[in-house]
Amino acid sequence: MQQLAIFGGTFDPIHWGHLLLAETALAQLHLEQVIWIPSKNPPHKQATLFEHRVTMLQLATKNNPAFTVSLIERERSGTSYAINTLIDLSVYYPNTHWYWIIGLDAFQTLPRWYRGSELAQMCDWLIAPRLVGGETIAQSEIICKQVEQKFREKSYTIHWQLLHTPLVRVSSSIMRELCRQGHSIHDLVPEPVRLYIATNNLYSNNSE
Template sequence: MQQLAIFGGTFDPIHWGHLLIAETALHQTAIEKVIWTPSFQPPHKTAALFEHRLAMLQIATKDNSAFTVSQIEAKSRGNSYAINTLIDLSACYPNTRWYWIVGLDTFQTLPRWYRGQELAQMCNWLIAPRFLSGETIPQSELICKQVKQQLQKQSVTIHWQLLHTPLVGISSSLIRQFCREGQSIRYLVPEEVRSYMTFHGLYTRSI
């Protein structure tokens, strides 16, 4: 049975922090490949056009054979829900043990996701701490245990693992802010991604 990880998100835009998380997951777990799945239409936020976010992902991941970018969420042409993504990918990759890479702040909301109780049991969860808000590893572990306890009260079993990622204080929102303010984003994103953003004038104003 192969072991694959889904890394979902808006990636608006992808940055070095995302890439470090995915690389860390490859080396700290038994997964063989990371499948990046950009949301086509995030249900709770507005993002740059899918075509731009997809192109930047493809640029950023092209040199790593363990990374692949999926367009599966674009096929629905509706709101992107994680459980639908997992079901659709399972049809493409049978006989797979699934993992899901997610940031700690997002993992905290899992009990409130669309069909979140069902999804929680369908894969193993790889959690990336969010050091931007000053969390430590023990605090991150405590938050994960609290999510597990919430789900257990609903008779839901979940398996999770905290990734020990490098301390990188980068976020997509920070990059978008810098772009709007005309500040440099060199070394926050891969250089080819930065060139793509500049060429297409992305994030130079509020979307």
């Protein structure tokens, strides 16, 4: 049985922190592939044009044969729900043990996701710890156990583990704000992504 991980998100834009998480998951779990899934219509936020985000993702991952960018969301007309994505991917990748790479903040909200209790049991969860404001790995573990307990109270089981990733204090929102203020993001995103952002005038005050 092959071992594949899903890494979903808006990736608006993708940055080195995302790539480090994916590389950590590959090494820690001995995965064969990380499948990147850009959300077309995320349920809780507005995002840059899907085509721009896909292109940046492809530019950032093209040199790693263990990374695959899936466009499974492209034809989806409604809201992008995680469980639908996993069900659809399972058709293309049968006989697979699935993992899902996710940040701690998003993992905390999993019990409230659409059909979250079902989804929780369909894959193992690889969680990026939140190491801001002096928070420790132990505190991240406590939060994960609290989420696990919420599912247990509903008689559902969830398997998770923390990713042993170095501390990276970057986020897509920081990237967008730096661009709006005219600051450099040279060391925060892959160079092809930086050039694409500049060429297409993304995230600036003058962008569409």
